[in-house]
Amino acid sequence: MSYTVLARKYRPKKLSELFGQENLVQTLKNAIEINRVHHAFIFTGTRGVGKTTTARILALSLNCTGKDGSGKETVDPCLECDSCKDILSFRHPDVIEIDAASNTGVDSARDIIESSKYPPMVGRYKIYIIDEVHMLSKSAFNALLKTLEEPHSFIKFIFATTEFNKIPITISSRCQKFFLQNLTQDELFANLQSITSRENISCGEEVLRQIAKMARGSARDSLSILDQAISLSQDGKIDIKIIEDMTKCGNLSFGEEILSHIFDANLQEALNTSENAIQSGIGISGILSDMIEIIAKMMHSICTKTDEKEVAKLLEKLKSSDNFSVQILDRMYQVILNSSHFAQNINEKSVLDTLIIRLSYIQKIPSIDDLVSSLIKEN
Template structure:
């Protein structure tokens, strides 16, 4: 009787790394571990954190191998390059080594589960060099379980190593983090994943288009396991050839060529073409939110190309050329406005009861906004007396209304006139809620030169460089002009401050009151009398007056 074929193993398990050299995208961590093993500076507890599928559990098993490998001849010691053929390596790889215990904290959350570990660590390893405890999703342990583990984690026996893995390190108590050597596993770059998937399809004797592998790598979002699961599905979906079209259909992704065409229609303001493109993609099964997502990616790609952010290796030559062309023709203001409009539309489509209709409305808003002038340019034209706008194609009435509203708001937001004197300057500062600056100007600012936007004040102990710096910043924000404020040693050329002027006015008014005949008669009749206070008529309330 013939033996039945072995059961199929999914790619994510079949191509799980068995050596550190096979662990992709984590070179920094491998280097650190290798140096620690060579110098015999191994921590008693390791914490591995990162997003799903980047190799946390695989790394923990590789560390267990590295610590317990005895080499082909049975005489080896800890090594960053375990042989993979000795009994400890084979047993650990197959998950049956008695001294390497794996525990899923998601299903063993209580203190009793941890107590079993605490009691077991007292005994030496049966056959391995180190007894290793691998606890996956360690953040799921209860508070009491963590507390029970602390003492053992801080001072474990020399023959015990703890390896923790988690996707949510922020949920692990600080008391545990401080007792572990932490490794943050990075998201794997899309180009690295695509190259890895190319090796996998070659080993599986399957042909795949480079663009298809790039699409899978991008959809994996840095996770090797997610990418291999998608690749497994793509191989089953096809007939020996994995094509980009099949991957798009399988994942519900929009055709990137169609996205580029739709992006171009948006920039041209061609509303009928935009609506036709949205409907065509919807008929092909592309979700409206995926369409907005693709347009956001394109806007981001154009902006990166404009600032020289480097080419994305996952993009085709055609895509790179298109992005570079748009980057040469679009300004940053336009790109940022596109991004904000599309991002707002993306959120609306996600929450909408009618996603398709919401997507159409969001993109029509982008079409209409693309025909409006840049607000900054419009403000400059108005400030320069150029009221007439440059010739433009006829716009729908709704867009004309939006343009008129924009012009009105821009005129309303025109910078205020410059203050004519120090009194208006104080009022402007008070209106800008800069009361401390206003008080300093009122009390200590003695004007030498007042020719906005240039101000020269006499030096005063209460006025320093911080005063001039803050005053220039506030005035620049309030008037949209660059100001120059300085302090000079020229008291003879300086006008009195507002406070000094106020004091002088009050002194003159006091002298005038004292010179009144009725007041002179009162002082003569009452020699001990004195004028205590006086409020000038223009500031006093009706019931207040001079009193002696």
Template sequence: MAKKKSTGGEDASGTNAAAATGSAPRPLAAPVAAPAATPARSPLPAQPYVVLARKYRPQTFDDLIGQSAMVQTLTNAFASGRIAQGYMLTGVRGIGKTTTARILARALNYEREATAEHPAAHRPTIDIRIPGRHCAEIMESRHPDVIEMDAASNTGIDNIREIIESARYRPILARHKVFIIDEVHMLSKGAFNALLKTLEEPPDHVKFVFATTEIRKVPVTVLSRCQRFDLRRVDVPELMQHFRNIIGTEGALADDDALALIARAAEGSVRDGLSILDQAIASSATQGSDAHAERASGTHAERASGTHAERASGTHAERASGTHAERASGTTGRSHVTAAAVRSMLGLADRGRILDLLTHLMRGDAKASLDALASLHKDGAEPIQALTDLADAVHVVSRIKATGADGAADVLSAEERRRVGGFAAQLSMPLLARAWQMLLKAIEEAGRAPDQFAAAEMALIRIAYMADLPSPDEVIRALGGASLPAGRGRAVPPQPGAGTQGLVDQGPAIDQAASSATGENPDLAATAERDVGGARLAVDAGLDSIDADLDLERDLGFDDPAESGASAPALAPPIRSFADVVDLAGGRRDAKLKVHLDEHVSLVKFDANAGAIDLFLLPGAPPELAND
């Protein structure tokens, strides 16, 4: 068969190679296929991604953050040779219990040959910055003398019996045989009992390290045989600095507000925080990848529409592997984690919008409060999360009011500190305390409600109207300590200087005090003015209910001291019988207690000398009657 004369482009595409082997000629469209050299762009296989929590797992005690007390204790113990036979590590999830156990096993079995820079090490030590003979295997949980067991899946006595049998034999390679039992509180009662003797007097070559999140479920007999270390939650500033270092190592960017949100959401857990940070980096990199894909599908497609010879040329290959690769690895794909992205990812509400919602509530503006909640819900914030953030804001305001401006400096930005400081200066502590209690109740109710958004709206309505009402002490101050009217209803007018007349006389003074207290904040001035007006209305509205209570007391046989002119005795009469107790309740005008003592209890024993009364509660008696 005669050879076809080929062009340079066909030589590059490999068409002649097919003809030289005697195969049939390819169709004309065949040369348009991708060049055969494409797989050579990535000669190495892609490595599996390792999450940040595993990639940056501490390898030495110096890498641990927030556990300085434990590190100092272990350093002194290893230096003096006072190494216990068992250690109990407790703390919340993701705080570093298992990692600390592995580092401890590495320190117990640390061995290093002498080098020109460092001497040999053949004894337990905390200084393990240079990897030793067994370090890699121990940290990867594949050393034959460091046995890790998950007590959550190995709870029975048979599993502990295997450990006891294995403890008799000396280690194969290392100095000590270390048993790491995670989630030790999951062991059965029989398993704990079987472990006691070996734990109390183990062989010299055996060490135990336990880790648990439920320290109260571990028997006291086990705790007394171990040295206990409580790994504390990591503070927000420490977590932020740790995340900042990791962000720099990963080549990404992150705002401080975003890192603060992640640190607060982690709740002191390093692993939780790294998981959120990992997700935030991936979420923020999506925009860069999308933009890069659009450019790649545009500009690159235009170049790909040329002739086959041009595509197969070396110049195009250089462009594909050079400029295109540079753009792919440059700033286009660099992640930038922002606070808005973190809030959207976690379903959190903006702190500034939460403070706006708090402003509407403290003004008593129910409509604006509901609109603010609806806006937060539309942007992805869950109703319970919005109430929780609102309660957190009330707590921060109360803390700053009680301790000063530095009470929450580590969790607030400069703008947030300014706004929260204004709330602390204008709102009273009783109002903040009532708002806190109502929010806690609202969070509980919303969790049980079939419609959480409706429950959250009702809670905001209650808080808004509560903020518009005066507190009891404001009502008392407005009344000026006036005595209540003695007659039924409003039949007997109050005397001059008492009752509502005293309130009218003190009105200008109260208005002046309210205006001076809120002069710096016009937004809250209206609230203070409504509080004073509400106090006047509350006095008039509450007189009828107070008179009704007085009528009930008279129906029960109580005499009104105001009508009879009798004054209370200076000293209570001696109590010699149960009837005296009932009379004492009546003398102190406790109608509810007197009714319960008359109708809902049966006397068992009365000892006047010992001051003891034994009563049998009849049906209808409240359980807390004994405390009254």
């Protein structure tokens, strides 16, 4: 029997199983219970937070017929009727999933318009789930406008996208919009703890928290990392050494380790970490994104005088330097942000190494305020 990856095996099938999206869940539950389900939705958010999963759950809720075949729309689909089984196995004739990335043209939109004229064959509703909808061409979007504004009562459109800003306002204004949040590390940890218990996988809290941290807000990524760790383990036991081998930088992310060496004024070790990151196949965009997030948390912690456990050690190192200030962090943030614009077009190692060198010397460069003060004194 073929193996089913954890991300698919434990994919939520009911609204009650979704976690980390309370507002979305409550709104959809209320709409279903009072029979006020909108005809078009946009679910947007980063990868692995539940956009397509929510779309499929909504399709289940709207087309479930109950075990006896006489059920109505429900927030708790039975998962046993023919309709539920067909949706779960991707063979329901009235739940049409379309990948906009490979169906970008106006012809695909015209096919949708034409088929939407006809009532569902077996279901209560004919539901179109269009993934990565922002990939549709301008002509395709324009073709959908009229159908999206005045669809038949039996039609539902559900759009999923990671780039909401690319969807024309003429489309988004005709839809109910839901912005799915990145999952917190505590939410991911609790989910991982539940799944490892059900899978009889032995691993400590430190391991699960590190996986939750590495997932960066994505439930799917956390389960993919767990799957990989299980494959590396022996007898279903995962220790922190396995996670360290996977990341090749111990308990720190590559971005965090690079910043740690920079704050220690250890340029060579920072460059060595850069080399390890590139050799490990870690994309530079992920490293830069990690560094930006860390510095943003450091600035927030300093300005609001609150404790950020994740960056506490880095803050201690930075505060011990001779030229510590929020302005220094702001300049580092801007330098990293500017480098991210070139990361995909130039040799990755060159970009990362040059960035590290610039960050290492940034504390030695006087600020504009210091230069102005110096000029005033000289005059």
